Amino acid sequence: MGSEINGQFDSHKTLQALVWYAAVTLLCRAHVDIETKMNQKAEVGSNATLRCVLRKPHDIIQVTWQKKTSSSPENVATYQKNSSKVQNPYRGRLDITGTSLDDTAITFWGVRIQDTGCYKCLFNTFPAGSLGKDTCLTVYEPLRISVSYSLSEGHLMANCSASGWPRPTITWLGLENQSKKTEEEVSDLNGTVLVTSHLYINNSESLVGQNLTCSASSMDEDKISSVKVEGKWSHSVPVAVSVVCVVILLVVILIVVCWRRHKKKQSGL
Structure with a gap:
């Protein structure tokens, strides 16, 4: 009796295996047939x-x-x-x-x-x-990236914006440990995401003359953008030099005019 039950059980398992094999074979064949x-x-x-x-x-x-x-x-x-x-x-x-x-x-x-x-x-x-x-x-959506900054009372705020889809990921190069970072994102109607990362740096003087660099990645695309930090002195120095040159030129002209007048008076005598 036990052997009959075992035989029926084995036959049932064999039938299930054959059905499963046939289904898998048919599915695989269907995938092969379709290009x-x-x-x-x-x-x-x-x-x-x-x-x-x-x-x-x-x-x-x-x-x-x-x-x-x-x-x-x-x-x-x-x-x-x-x-x-x-x-x-x-x-x-x-x-x-x-x-x-x-x-x-x-x-x-x-x-x-x-x-x-x-x-x-x-x-x-x-x-x-x-x-x-x-x-x-x-x-x-193709990746686009831009970087800018602003100076105020010795503080610097750097901004890196990246737009695209899938959502871009922004990384600052060499500045993460010396600043406070915040991030925001906005999506437009077609689903494109604009991500903006802000860095707040207290000691901005140490960055004068250096580049602020950020990178962005989206899917298989990577881009890098940078901007050079220019201190306020970079604009004031050329202006000061120009003013000094103008003053010197005016003094020289004044001396020449006075000298000529003096010479004319002497020749008239």
């Missing part, structure tokens, strides 16, 4: 096309594009031989640009940061069922 670019990047405002090609012949009934979300997939567009439909959130800014059932593509016109994510192309076939593969889109 797509796994990861793409697009600048904000540019056009981006996602494409899938089903290499092996199948009887395709319908093609569906979905965006993967944390809860459930969101339908983007579907089409059959004689009809197509783009869902409301994408209507007017996305088109089905590859209408062959085995070579499908969707194009974003003026891509937005919110379009970042992974999308799945699904080929609904008969009798094999649904065959799909993921392709991911990363939307970015």
